[in-house]
Amino acid sequence: MNANCENCPVHNLNTLQRMGIEMKDFDFVVALMGNPNTGKSTVFNALTGLKQHTGNWPGKTVTRSEGGYIYGTRKFKIVDLPGTYSLLSMSADEEVARNFLLFGKPDVTVIVADATRLERNLNLVFQVLEITERAILCINLIDEAERHGIQIDERRLAKKLGIPVIKTAAREKRGTDELLYFIDEVATGSYKCNPNRATAYPPEIEKALIKVEKLLLGEFPYLPNTRWIALRLLEGDQSIIEAIESNDIQELIQQNEMQSA
Numbered sequence: 648m649n650a651n652c653e654n655c656p657v658h659n660l661n662t663l664q665r666m667g668i669e670m671k672d673f674d675f676v677v678a679l680m681g682n683p684n685t686g687k688s689t690v691f692n693a694l695t696g697l698k699q700h701t702g703n704w705p706g707k708t709v710t711r712s713e714g715g716y717i718y719g720t721r722k723f724k725i726v727d728l729p730g731t732y733s734l735l736s737m738s739a740d741e742e743v744a745r746n747f748l749l750f751g752k753p754d755v756t757v758i759v760a761d762a763t764r765l766e767r768n769l770n771l772v773f774q775v776l777e778i779t780e781r782a783i784l785c786i787n788l789i790d791e792a793e794r795h796g797i798q799i800d801e802r803r804l805a806k807k808l809g810i811p812v813i814k815t816a817a818r819e820k821r822g823t824d825e826l827l828y829f830i831d832e833v834a835t836g837s838y839k840c841n842p843n844r845a846t847a848y849p850p851e852i853e854k855a856l857i858k859v860e861k862l863l864l865g866e867f868p869y870l871p872n873t874r875w876i877a878l879r880l881l882e883g884d885q886s887i888i889e890a891i892e893s894n895d896i897q898e899l900i901q902q903n904e905m906q907s908a
Contacts, residue, residue, distance in 0.1 A: 654835040657781070659752045666751060667705050673715060673724040675834040678747060680775060681759030682768050683730035686787040688712075689817040690759050691727045694827065709743050718831050726753070734774045735882075742886055748778045749872065750890070754834040756782045757826070762792035762799060762814065772808070776842040777875045781833050783811045785826055790816040809841040855881055 658676045670676060681687040691699070695714025704711050712727040728747055729740035748756060756779055760768035765786065775782055786799060805812040811829040815822030832838035848856065859877035863870055870876070879887040 654837075656754050656834070657752055658754050659750060662750045662752075665705075666747065667702070667711075668713070668724070668726060668751070670724065673722045675721060675723050675754040676751070677723055677725045677830055677834070678751075678753035678756040679725055679727045679759065680744060680748075680756060680771070681730060681785075682732050682761065682771060685730070685759045685761040685768065686817050687727065687730060687759040690757070690785060690787055690815065690826075691725060693815075693817045693820050693823050695725055704743050707739055707743060709739050711743075716827075718827055721831065721835075723830065723834070732771060734771070734778070735879075745778075746886070746890075748775065749875075752779070754781060755830050757785050757830065758782060759785045759787050762786045762789045763795060763797060765799065773844075776808070776810070776844055778872055780810075780840045780842050782840060782842065783813060783826070783829050783833060784808060785822075786812060786814045787817055789814040790819065790821070807843060809843045811838065811840075852881070 656675050658670070660670060663670055663676060668676065679687060679691055691712060691714060695716055698716060699712055699714030701710060701712045703709060709729055713724060714727070715722065715724045717723070726747065728744040731738075731741045731744050734741055734745040734748075747753070756775055758772050758775055760772065772782075772784055784804070786801065789799070792799065799814060801812040801814050811833065813822055813826045813829060815826060817823070829838065833840060856874060856877050859880055860873045863873045863877060876887060876891075880891075
């Protein structure tokens with residue numbers, strides 16, 4: 648893949664196929680994430696309509712829903728990831744969601760948050776932004792927030808986060824058109840996200856992070872997300888340790904080498 652190619656997808660096709668995601672008839676893949684009870688499934692249904700099917704992730708009992716739609720001349724596949732509060736622990740749901748972002752490299756990740764509980768949902772938003780910069784925050788249930796007198800300044804929040812922020816009431820399909828527009832803009836690279844990743848750690852942790860990052864880059868020159876991976880290694884995350892020694896990490900590197908060619 649040519650790094651100068653405009654409107655080109657960035658997803659890791661080989662890894663997606665190994666995860667059971669068929670991309671033959673699609674141009675871009677969109678990950679849908681969020682805490683449980685944020686209306687994520689309603690957002691999924693609003694975007695895909697009846698063009699969806701369900702199954703399990705390979706080797707897991709975790710359910711997966713996939714759907715698709717056409718926007719302009721481009722075909723999008725949406726993968727509804729398991730609802731999760733975090734990407735840091737070792738539950739099956741969280742591992743599936745995290746590995747999809749890290750190794751599948753979706754072209755866009757839409758993070759669905761509950762407008763009535765936005766503050767507690769932001770924890771997952773910042774964790775996602777540590778992995779990918781191609782993200783959109785979808786603040787759903789805005790109708791319920793308004794009934795409770797809650798006002799959200801999405802423009803100010805977008806400036807703070809460095810990514811598009813869209814308010815929706817998915818049950819009414821309110822905000823859906825704007826969400827579709829920004830998914831297309833981010834997927835094609837027309838909108839350049841600049842996420843705020845200002846995560847500060849104590850000096851001793853920062854020193855260790857820098858050291859591990861240098862070791863990772865020395866061994867895997869094209870490996871993205873080295874800071875996030877280094878932090879997980881310092882925490883003793885066994886799945887990340889195994890990924891470093893597996894074909895997952897090798898295929899990720901090969902994909903980046905092709906993009907850099």
